[in-house]
Amino acid sequence: MRISVLLPCHNEEHTIGHVVRDFQEALPTATVYVYDNASTDRTAERAQAAGAVVRREPRLGKGTVVCRMFADIDADVYVMADGDGTYDASAAPGMVRLLVHEVLDMVVGCRAPASDGGAAYPRGHVFGNRLFNRLLKVLFGGVFADVFSGYRVLSRRFVKSFPVRFTGFEIETELTTHTVDIGLPYAEVMTDYRARDLQSKRKLRTVRDGVRIMWAAVMLFKEMRPMRFFTLIAATLTTIAVLLGAVVVRVFLTTGLVLRLPTAVLSAAIQIVAFICLTAGIILDSVTRSRREARRLVYLALSPVQRPGDATRDEASDGGGTGNRANPSGPDAVPLRRSHHP
Incomplete structure (x- = not known):
């Protein structure tokens, strides 16, 4: 099973090296990709020095980078996070195991402030997250605890069937509405969310990006409903x-x-x-x-994630060996919420 870790980055030279090493330790068989989104610092050099595969996307915008990553990378399971060091890489194995064993298409890491992350959430972001969680439920019928989480584990058939429309921070809203719109199975788990490194600048602007996300939600509502x-x-x-x-x-x-x-x-x-x-x-x-x-x-038309037991039975019936398959270590993730299958 091929696992790819996707890290979109813009000016994260102070944290990206640690993030790459953390995910390499958590998922030893995974390939870590860092997409440098028009950085003006040494993000690419430090990511490459840490052992990541570095690619560049000159068009600025997180949605643009996600579109490029989804088009370029071919894997069975995709782990998407940010390069600012706020997400807990040690939760990734459990999220991958949950996605594989329950044959899901998306597992969302819902952010819970870690013991050292008391300042992780600005008040405006907390209010905006709660507002959009409720707005999504009203407009689309989906129930999510953290719409804006950038920490997600995705299946191949989710990634390759996902049409990216927006270029900025609206991408998380679009991922969520796509899941609800075509009835994909998903789950949510609680993960630690740490405070941002003092030398890492926050990219999300509460008012400006909040207005853009609100407008994107309205446009998606018009298109989908x-x-x-x-x-x-x-x-x-x-x-x-x-x-x-x-x-x-x-x-x-x-x-x-x-x-x-x-x-x-x-x-x-x-x-x-x-x-x-x-x-x-x-x-x-x-x-x-x-x-x-x-x-x-x-x-x-795309094959679902194959569970280890299914793979073993298929290989036994074909007369093959055990093969070289990833088996993420670590405890299983406990789902906060599961969706209903369509």
Whole structure:
């Protein structure tokens, strides 16, 4: 079983060497890839000195790097984390074992402040995470404890069927909504989250990136749930049209005259737009269903992660040997939450 550790980095020269060595120790059979995202420091040199395979992506943006990594790397299991040293590499073997043994497509490492990580969470990030966790549940129906966690273990068929749309920190939201949209099995586990190194600068800006992520969530809602999206717009417009038209109707019933013709015309025009939105929602819902089925077929065309017992039986039936397969050591991860299979 081929395991690849993917570490997107931008100016992480002070931490990347330790992160690479930690993952090499935790997953000795894995290949660690560091994607240098237009760094202006010695991130690439220090990652290479630590034993990582270094590749460069000059187009700035985490979503851009993830798109490049997913396209370039071919493996059975992908471990994705950040290069800032905040994630606990020792949790990776348990997350990999959980993904393999339960035949999941994604295991999310939910962040819990470590004993030395009291300052790991800025207040704005805590509020934003809770807000988006609830927003995701309302918009898409998925239940996640940590939407923005960058620590994830993914299957090959998840990675190779995932269409990347956004270029920035919206990528975690997109990974989550893709999982919910086509009904992929996933689990969440608690992992330690350490405070960022004092020499490592935080890349996420609370307000600016929060607005971008909110906009991305709305756009994803429009694309994945067009019937709900346009029905909400149609209902809002209908309410406005009824409120405006009620005044005109009341005067007409009293006097028999249409004394507010502009208001009547405006009310009728708004209601026509509401009907158009509803029609658009019905049409786009059919298109979305077709696209969802196409993505599902691409996903199903790829083989799932093979459990060790299944591999042994297959090799025995083929008359082969035991082969060279990775067997991550360490305790099993205890799932915080499991999804329901579609």
